[in-house]
Amino acid sequence: MTATLDRVADAPPITTRVHQSVGERIAPYAYIAPFFLIFAVFGLVPLLFTFYVALFDWNPIGEHVFVGFDNFTRLFGDPRFSNALWNTLSIWLLSTLPQLVLALGVAHLLNHARLRLAVFFRMSMLVPYITSVAATAIVFAQMFDRDYGLLNWLLGFAGIGPIDFKQSVWGSHLMIAVMVTWRWFGYTTLLYLASLQAIPRAIYEAAAVDGAGGWKQFRHISLPSLRPVIVFTIVTSTIGGLQIFTEPLLMSRSTTCGAIRQCQTLTLFLYEQAFGQFQFGYGAAIGVALFVLIILFAALNYVLSTRIRPGKS
Amino acid sequence: MKFRIATPAALLAAIALTATACGGGSGSTPSQPSGDGKSFEFWSFSGINQKASVDEYHKVNPNVQVKLTEVGGSTETAQALTTALAGGKVPDLVLIQGDDLPKFVQQPQNFYDLRQLGADKMKGDYLDWVMSQSTAKDGSIIGIPTDVGGMAIAYRTDLFKEAGLPTDREEVGKLWPTWDAFIETGKKYVEKTGKAFIDNAETSVFYQAVNQGPQKYYDPQGNVVYSTSPQVKTAFDLSLKAVAAGISAKQTSFTEGWSAGMGKGQFAVISAPSWLLGQIRRNAPDTKGKWDIAKIPGGAGNWGGSYLAIPKGAKNAKAAWDYISKMQSPQSQLTHFLDSGSLPTTPSVYQDPKLIAKKDEFFSDAPIGKIYTESLLGLKPFYIGPDSAAIGQEFLNAITSVEQGKGDPAKAWDSALTNIKTAIGK
Numbered sequence: 001m002t003a004t005l006d007r008v009a010d011a012p013p014i015t016t017r018v019h020q021s022v023g024e025r026i027a028p029y030a031y032i033a034p035f036f037l038i039f040a041v042f043g044l045v046p047l048l049f050t051f052y053v054a055l056f057d058w059n060p061i062g063e064h065v066f067v068g069f070d071n072f073t074r075l076f077g078d079p080r081f082s083n084a085l086w087n088t089l090s091i092w093l094l095s096t097l098p099q100l101v102l103a104l105g106v107a108h109l110l111n112h113a114r115l116r117l118a119v120f121f122r123m124s125m126l127v128p129y130i131t132s133v134a135a136t137a138i139v140f141a142q143m144f145d146r147d148y149g150l151l152n153w154l155l156g157f158a159g160i161g162p163i164d165f166k167q168s169v170w171g172s173h174l175m176i177a178v179m180v181t182w183r184w185f186g187y188t189t190l191l192y193l194a195s196l197q198a199i200p201r202a203i204y205e206a207a208a209v210d211g212a213g214g215w216k217q218f219r220h221i222s223l224p225s226l227r228p229v230i231v232f233t234i235v236t237s238t239i240g241g242l243q244i245f246t247e248p249l250l251m252s253r254s255t256t257c258g259a260i261r262q263c264q265t266l267t268l269f270l271y272e273q274a275f276g277q278f279q280f281g282y283g284a285a286i287g288v289a290l291f292v293l294i295i296l297f298a299a300l301n302y303v304l305s306t307r308i309r310p311g312k313s
Numbered sequence: 314m315k316f317r318i319a320t321p322a323a324l325l326a327a328i329a330l331t332a333t334a335c336g337g338g339s340g341s342t343p344s345q346p347s348g349d350g351k352s353f354e355f356w357s358f359s360g361i362n363q364k365a366s367v368d369e370y371h372k373v374n375p376n377v378q379v380k381l382t383e384v385g386g387s388t389e390t391a392q393a394l395t396t397a398l399a400g401g402k403v404p405d406l407v408l409i410q411g412d413d414l415p416k417f418v419q420q421p422q423n424f425y426d427l428r429q430l431g432a433d434k435m436k437g438d439y440l441d442w443v444m445s446q447s448t449a450k451d452g453s454i455i456g457i458p459t460d461v462g463g464m465a466i467a468y469r470t471d472l473f474k475e476a477g478l479p480t481d482r483e484e485v486g487k488l489w490p491t492w493d494a495f496i497e498t499g500k501k502y503v504e505k506t507g508k509a510f511i512d513n514a515e516t517s518v519f520y521q522a523v524n525q526g527p528q529k530y531y532d533p534q535g536n537v538v539y540s541t542s543p544q545v546k547t548a549f550d551l552s553l554k555a556v557a558a559g560i561s562a563k564q565t566s567f568t569e570g571w572s573a574g575m576g577k578g579q580f581a582v583i584s585a586p587s588w589l590l591g592q593i594r595r596n597a598p599d600t601k602g603k604w605d606i607a608k609i610p611g612g613a614g615n616w617g618g619s620y621l622a623i624p625k626g627a628k629n630a631k632a633a634w635d636y637i638s639k640m641q642s643p644q645s646q647l648t649h650f651l652d653s654g655s656l657p658t659t660p661s662v663y664q665d666p667k668l669i670a671k672k673d674e675f676f677s678d679a680p681i682g683k684i685y686t687e688s689l690l691g692l693k694p695f696y697i698g699p700d701s702a703a704i705g706q707e708f709l710n711a712i713t714s715v716e717q718g719k720g721d722p723a724k725a726w727d728s729a730l731t732n733i734k735t736a737i738g739k
Contacts, residue, residue: 145570147574256706
């Protein structure tokens, strides 16, 4: 009994034990703190600051006049805003859908067991992605040129007169969409491929023994297992698509993206207003509207992709 | 995806940050410019060869360190300056393009009033109307002009010969005393050759004609008058007339197609302010000697030009001012013109034999000094306001859309006015 008591008395002071456990409790937070601190400084504060600026008539080098929600009222009556919104959605649809379908098909081909030079083909998928977007834009702008472009030269052989891609609404959207697709489909392909590689090859072999052809294997084995990564790519490409900026700016060389704003996206409109016209308040209001749109689209994507499941065999 | 409403504390922090971030910019002018005069930082834009000026300055002042940064195009430089002014970390000296200047002149508290450094004594050296563009409402001078545009027409002598038109620059100038005569000449050219005459109607006709008169988008009191100014309507109608005449190659300026068309003879003339000559040289090096320069229809006018300014927060304003006063003197501007072709803003050198004798080999030895300075001398200055660039852009877009076959010429004027009203709110 006494021995036990003595041992208790000899034990290290209880405070140290408490101190250690506090440290242990704090440590995880300290480990993740850098991210949240950096997020707060470079993410949250600018975001809140944007909301704040949107309430002002804000000249960056002059007066800041509080105008309340005037910028938003003006925004909803501004035909340039609705134009930019439709342009953005149109370019996003034209670039995302073909990109994902193409990536799915190519990933399936690259996953084929008997593919020769598989590593070469897989790595070459990354080439468009690592090419500078500025260089890509220069090449594509030349290809789509009305008078001296490769595409119109080829169309000329087919007896189709030169198409002025840059000046028409659909032409310019198509041109930008092709560029976005070209740049991103390899990246998406590799994401899909990584997922496909995780599927045990034995399952495919078993299916083949049972008489399932390539299409059936794809439909019933590949597609269901790809579901999470497809959802991921849809969400990221939606966010990317709504924020598309560099491609239309470089292709058109102007923030209006053409004489009738035929390919001006929301971010280009934001940039034109804030940095071209120095209307930072109005630009911030566009930014807030864009933020809300992205939240809505992401939520919609999430809901749709959790409800819709590919059919099971 | 979860989105949490920010706590009031974070919001307060953001507001506090705003308050401190915007504290700079105001304050009284120090009587003495800052710095030890040993070094300064200089932001310029590319394509204007300020490096030549800096090297020149180095020869005379080897002890002064000049850190020259070419930020980008003129617009990017103005945007970078805006950000720098809002943030408080500014260069000591900055080059601002004429079209971007009004926005800065409206907010003179961001810059040194150069009168206090001695601009008062030199302002008589420069063209009055150029100087007045950098003079704020309170009388302070925020910029010293480095060059002006001056207008002329660059044309292809080989293509003119093929079309049976005269090739001598004097006789070519006589073909088009007015813009109507210019369009008629274009029609003749198109009939003969089947090729386009001008690169596009919006910059080669509208931008030139609208700059040739006493009142553009603003009246002298600074009120917007773009919708009633006869000069604007005339220029707009002229450009639509050029479109209807079918003389345009429909190549938007500064695009790949425009550059390519220049080298391939897709069009025979370009309206060329003095600073555009460099672009022709770069875009179409193989056409050397095939170009010449003639007078512009409608007489005098100006498009472009730049200014040097010292931001209020500059650490080395003293050195920056020394650079301005030495390198923008009439004699230095003349030297810079002879080296790089930027047209001086100092009329005292316009009669200088070296300027008059300056010939350009690329343009069939055209006397560019004489042609461009003459285009400035009869000029009627107009007021440039804070929204001039935005207004000009909307007019340009309206004409382009007609030219590209997307817009209705009958409705183009009205839609331009509507778009301007949406853009600038008046």
